[in-house]
Amino acid sequence: MIRVILPQHLRTLAHVGSEVQLEVAAPVTVRSLLDALEARYPMLRGTIRDHVTQQRRPFLRFFACEEDLSHESPDAPLPDAVASGKEPLLIIGAIAGG
Amino acid sequence: MSRVRVLAGTRKGAFILTSDGKRDKWEVSGPHFAGWEIYHLKGSPADPNRLYASQTSGWFGQIIQRSDDGGKTWHQPGTPPGEAPAPGPPKPASNKFVYDASAETGKPLTTHQWYDGTQHAWEFKRVWHLEPSLKDPNTVYAGVEDAAIFRSTDGGENWKELPGLRGHGTGPNWQPGAGGMCLHTIILDPSNAQRMWIAISAAGAFRTDDGGKSWKPINRGLRSQYIPDPNAEIGHCVHHIAMNPSRPGVLFMQKHWDVMRSDDAGDNWKEVSGNLPTDFGFAIDVHAHEPETIYVVPIKSDSEHFVPDGKLRVFRSRTGGNEWEALTKGLPQKDCYVNVLRDAMAVDSLDKCGVYFGTSGGQVYASADAGDSWNPIVRDLPAVLSVEVQTLP
Numbered sequence: 001m002i003r004v005i006l007p008q009h010l011r012t013l014a015h016v017g018s019e020v021q022l023e024v025a026a027p028v029t030v031r032s033l034l035d036a037l038e039a040r041y042p043m044l045r046g047t048i049r050d051h052v053t054q055q056r057r058p059f060l061r062f063f064a065c066e067e068d069l070s071h072e073s074p075d076a077p078l079p080d081a082v083a084s085g086k087e088p089l090l091i092i093g094a095i096a097g098g
Numbered sequence: 099m100s101r102v103r104v105l106a107g108t109r110k111g112a113f114i115l116t117s118d119g120k121r122d123k124w125e126v127s128g129p130h131f132a133g134w135e136i137y138h139l140k141g142s143p144a145d146p147n148r149l150y151a152s153q154t155s156g157w158f159g160q161i162i163q164r165s166d167d168g169g170k171t172w173h174q175p176g177t178p179p180g181e182a183p184a185p186g187p188p189k190p191a192s193n194k195f196v197y198d199a200s201a202e203t204g205k206p207l208t209t210h211q212w213y214d215g216t217q218h219a220w221e222f223k224r225v226w227h228l229e230p231s232l233k234d235p236n237t238v239y240a241g242v243e244d245a246a247i248f249r250s251t252d253g254g255e256n257w258k259e260l261p262g263l264r265g266h267g268t269g270p271n272w273q274p275g276a277g278g279m280c281l282h283t284i285i286l287d288p289s290n291a292q293r294m295w296i297a298i299s300a301a302g303a304f305r306t307d308d309g310g311k312s313w314k315p316i317n318r319g320l321r322s323q324y325i326p327d328p329n330a331e332i333g334h335c336v337h338h339i340a341m342n343p344s345r346p347g348v349l350f351m352q353k354h355w356d357v358m359r360s361d362d363a364g365d366n367w368k369e370v371s372g373n374l375p376t377d378f379g380f381a382i383d384v385h386a387h388e389p390e391t392i393y394v395v396p397i398k399s400d401s402e403h404f405v406p407d408g409k410l411r412v413f414r415s416r417t418g419g420n421e422w423e424a425l426t427k428g429l430p431q432k433d434c435y436v437n438v439l440r441d442a443m444a445v446d447s448l449d450k451c452g453v454y455f456g457t458s459g460g461q462v463y464a465s466a467d468a469g470d471s472w473n474p475i476v477r478d479l480p481a482v483l484s485v486e487v488q489t490l491p
Contacts, residue, residue, distance in 0.1 A: 046194060047161070052196055057157065057159060
């Protein structure tokens, strides 16, 4: 199972706790992970990436295994530790505004 | 006995304030959607338990929320909480606002004027205003930034632009006001289902007479010193328009500067600022039973967005403008520096007419006697963005 940690406001929207677990077919990428996340929690569509362009919303970042993956290709394989469920993918809201 | 339900949108959530017809004791529910900006929420005139809310965030974008039980529970249209997703392709998304670029529109606009005068791509940012249909609870209009009008006919599950507004020809000259290029006002004509009015900062007022297919600017008589041609057809920063449903041809406008009225459905406007201490402001509304009685809250200036002289005063005209009286009883008259935004004033339809407004300081004030006296329902909410009122049986 792939583990994803959501920011507080998206947990509220999706009615979940901090971490959700998803079945994602290999290869596990940001795109396939978000596809699975949005299929399981359709209320999150449009909140992480744009409906039309599929671009990551600018104030969100993707971290995993102590690395910033925000600017990697959405089709690049995620680290093995994420694909195996050992480590979560963190979706982080930028700290902005004070 | 009748009841009233006040719907307050704030910077950090929505609040629902309810009272009986006396309007002296209130119950406060909220925050709903805590931590999110709630630009607007409004109930359906056809089904008062059907509420729509615009929930927005700079981080997570736009969410539409709907309640079918008067605000007790909420869900995103098409995605009820707790329901397993249906198999097959993804369902429509209630927060998907995509500008119409189809060939059928004839003029699929892609740019408008930016602050510096260059052209800038149209980009959806948020829903400023939701206007439910007068007859059908499942039909609702959305005024959005960057300025456009969308309509849903399935309770908010799917949205489709009415492209004739952006496509009518002046779109490339529209430009954002300080708050963004927002379509913030939508008024439906109760006597003519084909007619509605909208207003955009900073483009002006527009009217359709064919159910939203085509639109025309209705800004004759507006004069704005901050644009190259002060009398231009478009470019005016209209802040809000109000109408008494019993007289759909008569409109009252709070422009950036100037309070205006039209007696011919917006074809011509004349200034009625009269003896106001300042005619800058955002909010304006009309008494429910006296169509010549109007309310504004003057704000010092476009550089100083707070009430003048440290005094929170609603001004009332019983003559349709020009002659104004300050209403101060129960309102702070010293050291007060709040603002009242364009969608943050509303009236109920009880007798006597109730008047309500919310402030940037988090107060929601109510008057149960048409403005003669005021009391705060709540004093310490987050900054109030919008106030709507439902009069319930």
